[in-house]
Amino acid sequence: MDERKEEESVGASKAELTIAGDKKGAWLSRLHESYKRRTARISAAALSTQGLLLVLFVAAWELAGKNRWVDPLIFSYPSKIANQLWRTMADGTVWPHIGMTVAETVTGFILGTLIGTAAAAALWWFPFLARVLDPYLVVLNSMPKVALGPIFIVALGPGFTSIVIITLSITVIITTINIYNRFREIDSGYVKVVRLFGASKAQLFRLVILPGSFPVIIATLKVNVGLAWIGVIVGEFLVAKLGLGYLIIYGFQVFNFTLVLSSLVIIAAVATLMYQLVAAIEKRLMEGWRER
Amino acid sequence: MNEGPVLELQQLTHVYVNEKGASLAVEGINLTVRQGEFVSLVGPSGCGKTTVLSLLAGLLKPTMGKVLLHGEQVTGPSSQVGYMLQQDYLFPWRTIQDNAAIGLEINGRKTAASMRQVDELLNELGLPGAGGRYPYELSGGMRQRVALARMLATEPSVLLLDEPFSALDLHIKLQLEELVHETLKRRNKTAVLVTHDLSEAAAMSDRVIVLGRNPGRIRAEYKLPDGIREASPIAARRHSGFQTVFEELWKELESEEGGEAGDG
Numbered sequence: 001m002d003e004r005k006e007e008e009s010v011g012a013s014k015a016e017l018t019i020a021g022d023k024k025g026a027w028l029s030r031l032h033e034s035y036k037r038r039t040a041r042i043s044a045a046a047l048s049t050q051g052l053l054l055v056l057f058v059a060a061w062e063l064a065g066k067n068r069w070v071d072p073l074i075f076s077y078p079s080k081i082a083n084q085l086w087r088t089m090a091d092g093t094v095w096p097h098i099g100m101t102v103a104e105t106v107t108g109f110i111l112g113t114l115i116g117t118a119a120a121a122a123l124w125w126f127p128f129l130a131r132v133l134d135p136y137l138v139v140l141n142s143m144p145k146v147a148l149g150p151i152f153i154v155a156l157g158p159g160f161t162s163i164v165i166i167t168l169s170i171t172v173i174i175t176t177i178n179i180y181n182r183f184r185e186i187d188s189g190y191v192k193v194v195r196l197f198g199a200s201k202a203q204l205f206r207l208v209i210l211p212g213s214f215p216v217i218i219a220t221l222k223v224n225v226g227l228a229w230i231g232v233i234v235g236e237f238l239v240a241k242l243g244l245g246y247l248i249i250y251g252f253q254v255f256n257f258t259l260v261l262s263s264l265v266i267i268a269a270v271a272t273l274m275y276q277l278v279a280a281i282e283k284r285l286m287e288g289w290r291e292r
Numbered sequence: 293m294n295e296g297p298v299l300e301l302q303q304l305t306h307v308y309v310n311e312k313g314a315s316l317a318v319e320g321i322n323l324t325v326r327q328g329e330f331v332s333l334v335g336p337s338g339c340g341k342t343t344v345l346s347l348l349a350g351l352l353k354p355t356m357g358k359v360l361l362h363g364e365q366v367t368g369p370s371s372q373v374g375y376m377l378q379q380d381y382l383f384p385w386r387t388i389q390d391n392a393a394i395g396l397e398i399n400g401r402k403t404a405a406s407m408r409q410v411d412e413l414l415n416e417l418g419l420p421g422a423g424g425r426y427p428y429e430l431s432g433g434m435r436q437r438v439a440l441a442r443m444l445a446t447e448p449s450v451l452l453l454d455e456p457f458s459a460l461d462l463h464i465k466l467q468l469e470e471l472v473h474e475t476l477k478r479r480n481k482t483a484v485l486v487t488h489d490l491s492e493a494a495a496m497s498d499r500v501i502v503l504g505r506n507p508g509r510i511r512a513e514y515k516l517p518d519g520i521r522e523a524s525p526i527a528a529r530r531h532s533g534f535q536t537v538f539e540e541l542w543k544e545l546e547s548e549e550g551g552e553a554g555d556g
């Protein structure tokens with residue numbers, strides 16, 4: 001009933017517009033056009049400034065390195081880095097490093113988010129457990145957990161497993177705390193709706209608590225992408241024989257800062273790609289999910 | 293109207309306990325509601341209206357006394373009782389159809405046939421073709437219609453209405469009152485409405501219960517004259533006797549509030 005009325009009112013306003021003549025329509029669309037032109041101009045200006053800054057930075061670095069204004073041994077310069085990148089990609093030596101680090105990072109942030117969500121679910125399910133564990137979680141959260149890295153390496157041996165565990169030690173606690181807090185913040189009205197239908201605790205979790213926390217879980221996944229990179233690189237610093245973190249620490253040891261900086265360029269590129277991928281997945285999963 | 297009582301409240305008393313202490317919310321409420329009857333609870337804020345409704349729904353356990361539904365004691369939420377809240381609380385990630393069917397899903401009664409019934413129900417309540425849309429696409433009044441469909445979908449025999457119209461604009465509110473009244477009468481449902489709006493209570497109900505506060509107990513019971521009772525909410529407001537009824541209810545409530553003010 002409402003809907004039909006709305007359509008009628010839209011129809012009526014359209015009719016009014018035509019009665020008032022084309023002038024009014026043209027006037028409105030002119031305003032819209034100028035608004036679109038204004039926003040397009042701002043975006044173009046921002047994009048070209050961004051490009052200019054990048055070009056200026058790379059050019060200044062190149063000049064400074066080549067003319068020895070800065071020590072090229074320490075700071076290297078872009079063409080040397082590009083050359084290094086090109087050579088290692090062409091001869092295939094860099095790919096296993098990239099593959100290893102990406103595998104560790106992806107495993108780290110996905111497992112970290114899953115385990116954190118499961119732990120949050122356990123805390124929500126058993127309020128007494130949450131009450132007991134609360135101070136421990138606070139302490140663990142404020143502790144620099146990468147410091148535990150050597151223990152994991154000694155206990156689990158150097159390699160993939162201990163590096164993923166170091167990553168998990170960084171991501172799981174904060175994930176648990178964030179998602180558990182969200183579980184508790186779900187509007188009690190929604191809980192009341194399903195309880196009134198006689199929902200069990202499992203149904204309440206599946207129908208209300210979990211889907212209602214979905215945006216926060218996805219946001220945590222994005223944060224964990226960044227945290228996982230820290231864990232992986234630190235882990236590789238400590239033990240690895242393969243990976244971008246290993247290349248960085250090796251470069252430092254042999255004073256090959258071109259290798260260090262080229263590895264950082266790869267990390268920046270791959271991390272950005274990963275973040276964009278997660279953002280794209282978020283967009284797909286969140287279709288239909290709207291806050292009121 | 294000559295069938296047995298649907299709802300019986302016997303010496304219903306509820307106490308809220310927390311760190312600050314124990315407070316008596318409602319005390320010694322006795323009330324009987326017959327099949328097909330529409331009863332309103334009105335009273336000043338803090339008179340325990342919503343507490344009574346939660347006790348009827350089985351969300352709270354009475355400290356003393358009991359609630360009988362069709363002669364059996366209420367111990368928890370049941371599919372025989374529907375509840376409508378002040379806000380619609382539609383799940384933003386579910387389509388309108390899935391929102392309306394959530395009760396069926398919880399009770400394991402979601403089938404192709406029951407989903408067709410949900411669609412018919414949405415049509416009947418003035419939401420044709422809205423089933424595939426999401427709550428954010430609908431206006432407040434339309435969302436409250438979906439909440440009504442959600443309540444009716446499980447076919448409860450008793451409906452508890454917790455100020456379901458109070459968050460709406462006046463003309464939407466009147467439209468929805470009309471729709472709820474007509475739908476409930478046609479299905480011969482029993483209903484208990486909690487409201488702070490006296491004219492709403494008078495226009496919709498067969499009987500109005502005035503509650504006093506501290507603690508909440510029944511102050512007065514007011515049976516509406518047949519002419520107003522049988523008319524629809526909008527027609528009832530235009531009835532020649534409506535103003536008299538309203539003023540009597542007003543006086544009743546005023547004396548309750550006045551007594552409180554006199555103490556202070």
